[in-house]
Amino acid sequence: xxxxxxxxxxxxxxxVFGLTILSPSHPEVRRLQQAAVQPTLHxxxxxxxxxxxxxxxxxxxxxxxxxxxxxxxxxxLVGIACAKTFQAQVTGxxxxxxxxxxxxxxxxxxxxxxxxxxxxxxxxTPQDLAAFELIVGADICFWExxxxxxx
Numbered sequence: 001x002x003x004x005x006x007x008x009x010x011x012x013x014x015x016v017f018g019l020t021i022l023s024p025s026h027p028e029v030r031r032l033q034q035a036a037v038q039p040t041l042h043x044x045x046x047x048x049x050x051x052x053x054x055x056x057x058x059x060x061x062x063x064x065x066x067x068x069x070x071x072x073x074x075x076x077l078v079g080i081a082c083a084k085t086f087q088a089q090v091t092g093x094x095x096x097x098x099x100x101x102x103x104x105x106x107x108x109x110x111x112x113x114x115x116x117x118x119x120x121x122x123x124x125t126p127q128d129l130a131a132f133e134l135i136v137g138a139d140i141c142f143w144e145x146x147x148x149x150x151x
Contacts, residue, residue, distance in 0.1 A: 071137035
């Protein structure tokens with residue numbers, strides 16, 4: 001590093017689309033990590049593709065009180081945005097229940113409530129899906145074997 005330049009530390013908290021997003025290095029996130037709440041299925045941060053989906057939703061809009069299911073919700077950024085921006089009723093679904101404390105931390109920081117459900121999208125029945133008006137998911141086919149069940 002050239003003399004006189006300080007190494008920048010990543011921000012521990014940022015605002016995107018009016019949402020507060022905590023980085024993996026944020027003290028509250030670290031507290032969860034130290035409490036042995038360790039997601040195993042890539043649920044260790046907010047993935048950038050969520051921001052692409054958020055951009056789309058902000059351009060498209062949603063009617064208030066839309067019932068939304070976020071597949072592979074992870075930390076729940078997309079669902080949180082739907083609840084905060086559009087007053088949607090959101091359920092976050094993830095195969096890894098260890099992501100839910102991170103989702104709830106972000107929901108609390110953004111002053112919204114999300115329901116959570118542990119399970120896979122392959123196990124959803126038509127009746128389960130009929131309870132929702134919008135189903136969203138970003139970065140949820142990270143393994144080839146996830147494509148067919150999602151389809």
